[in-house]
Amino acid sequence: MQTELAKAVVFDIGNVLIGWNPEQHYDAVIGADRRKALFAEVDLHAMNDQVDLGGDMAALTSELAEATPQWRDEILMWHSDWLKMAAPAIPHSARLLRALRAKGIPVFALSNFGIGTFDIACQAYPVLTEFDRKYVSGHMQVIKPDAQIYQMLEEDSGLSGAELIFTDDRTNNIEAAAARGWQTHTFTGPEGWAERLVADGYLTAEEAA
Structure with a gap:
């Protein structure tokens, strides 16, 4: 369990909120x-x-x-x-995103995604429009796991790595974030992510269901 809650929760998108295979x-x-x-x-x-x-x-x-x-x-x-x-939707992950925001916890996206394809995905999956901040690689012109993309998020949000908790399905992306001091969770399914958010105190078990 983390000793301090992060100030923002950061979601990858592919294989976290929607499928990508x-x-x-x-x-x-x-x-x-x-x-x-x-x-x-x-x-x-x-x-x-x-x-x-x-x-x-x-x-x-x-x-x-x-x-x-x-x-x-x-x-x-x-x-x-x-x-x-880029399918299917992962409904439990969407519920977690919404539950966090309902508690006033800022939720960011940090995703390797094209400019046009992200627009298409937002139309197909409205949950992708609900982030407090979106960090999309096509607009940033740098992709994970390049350290620069994490630095750009920190600088734009004004938050340090220790003030962020990040989930991604790719271990190289997680390792790059951890190297900058981010709190991290390797996403293997929404159930495990829900358990982590409950264990760390972001959500109750009911809120994370």
């Missing part, structure tokens, strides 16, 4: 074997990193598709099917 979607559409061959030959996640750094997804997928014509249709699917990959 491109491989699962591709498996369903083109089959696991063909997906494995595609992902071995074409670094779609590296392309998506460029989106998260502020690049235009339509332009980036088109450019990659033209450069890799044998996988053209599958690469373009990253753009056309993006919202199907």
Whole structure:
């Protein structure tokens, strides 16, 4: 248990508030074997990193598709099917976000997300519009786990690492935050995150249900 409550709670978005599993979607559409061959030959996640750094997804997928014509249709699917990959909603996490805000605890987003795709996600998942502050990598032009993105949040919010508690599903992102003194929780599901928020005293068990 932390000795002092943080002054703000920071949520990652992908696989915390909404799903993010491109491989699962591709498996369903083109089959696991063909997906494995595609992902071995074409670094779609590296392309998506460029989106998260502020690049235009339509332009980036088109450019990659033209450069890799044998996988053209599958690469373009990253753009056309993006919202199907950013699914489903994780309702318990949304309830935790709202419960924290109902108690007057500021809740921030810190997420690797494109500019256009974040707008699409906000329309599909209204909970993403409810943060007190949003730190979205596409606008910041830096992605986790680069230390700069954490520093930018600290400077903008006026809070030190010790005054923040952060949950993310990726251990490298958590480790980078912890290196700056942030309180952290590795997200493996909303139940564990709820238990942490109750144990540390942010929410009661009823509020975290």
